[in-house]
Amino acid sequence: MITLNHYLLASALLFAIGLMGIMTRRNVIMILLCIEIMFNAANLAFIAYARALGDLGGQIMVFFIIIVAAAEVTVGLAIAILLSRQLKTLNADEISFLKW
Amino acid sequence: MMLEAVFFYTFTSTMIFAALLVVFSRQPVYSVLSLLVVMFCLSALFIMLGAFFMAALQILLYAGAVLVLFLFVMMLLNLQPEALARMRVFTLRTVGTAGAAVWCALMWKLFVSTHPANPLSQIPPPAGLVEPIGRLLFTRYLLPFELVSFIILAAIIGAVTLGKQERSSK
Numbered sequence: 001m002i003t004l005n006h007y008l009l010a011s012a013l014l015f016a017i018g019l020m021g022i023m024t025r026r027n028v029i030m031i032l033l034c035i036e037i038m039f040n041a042a043n044l045a046f047i048a049y050a051r052a053l054g055d056l057g058g059q060i061m062v063f064f065i066i067i068v069a070a071a072e073v074t075v076g077l078a079i080a081i082l083l084s085r086q087l088k089t090l091n092a093d094e095i096s097f098l099k100w
Numbered sequence: 101m102m103l104e105a106v107f108f109y110t111f112t113s114t115m116i117f118a119a120l121l122v123v124f125s126r127q128p129v130y131s132v133l134s135l136l137v138v139m140f141c142l143s144a145l146f147i148m149l150g151a152f153f154m155a156a157l158q159i160l161l162y163a164g165a166v167l168v169l170f171l172f173v174m175m176l177l178n179l180q181p182e183a184l185a186r187m188r189v190f191t192l193r194t195v196g197t198a199g200a201a202v203w204c205a206l207m208w209k210l211f212v213s214t215h216p217a218n219p220l221s222q223i224p225p226p227a228g229l230v231e232p233i234g235r236l237l238f239t240r241y242l243l244p245f246e247l248v249s250f251i252i253l254a255a256i257i258g259a260v261t262l263g264k265q266e267r268s269s270k
Contacts, residue, residue, distance in 0.1 A: 006108060019203070020197055021123035024192050034122070059228050066158070071255035082263075
């Protein structure tokens with residue numbers, strides 16, 4: 001018997017893995033990849049609720065999330081290219097010029 | 101009924117395993133390819149949940165566009181495998197894993213306590229096909245649908261500006 005809880009748990013696990021990646025990886029591009037995992041965990045929860053409540057609104061929300069994620073990746077990767085050209089590094093620990 | 105459980109556990113375990121590979125593999129290209137596996141398993145789960153259009157979009161947009169973009173940037177930058185001081189890796193990994201484990205345990209408690217367990221197969225699925233979703237997008241969700249085009253436009257202009265500024269300043 002697969003219930004809503006199963007899907008929500010899978011989504012929570014995926015989200016936790018993405019969170020763990022953001023905390024452990026230091027490469028900017030790897031952090032972006034882990035953000036993608038977290039976006040997808042949210043998508044899975046939305047679609048599971050759309051199924052359980054019989055409402056298409058959740059699927060529409062996933063549509064918007066996918067578009068926003070694509071926009072985020074475009075700008076994020078452009079910033080990553082700029083960082084690697086100007087600062088010669090992609091290590092998030094070394095990029096600290098906004099701290100002061 | 102039985103088949104649903106088999107498919108669910110197969111796809112979910114593959115997905116979780118691939119997601120762990122994304123986080124822990126040292127080679128960035130392997131991470132992206134593992135993320136591809138995550139996307140395909142997710143779209144299989146979407147199909148099981150009756151969201152056929154979203155499953156197609158997931159493969160088209162994520163696997164087709166976003167991950168290819170990631171791969172392009174990685175080839176462009178010629179990334180090396182991460183090399184960090186051993187101590188730093190260890191502390192970060194411990195803190196991150198402990199935090200994620202605590203968070204996961206909390207979620208487990210929350211889900212088990214609040215939701216009554218009724219199987220999804222007893223509920224009629226919403227029709228996640230192109231026509232009903234298109235109808236909703238152009239009626240009830242018309243305003244957000246139009247506004248989201250501004251986000252895309254802003255992202256395109258932002259990316260082009262970021263890429264161009266470098267050349268002129270050099």
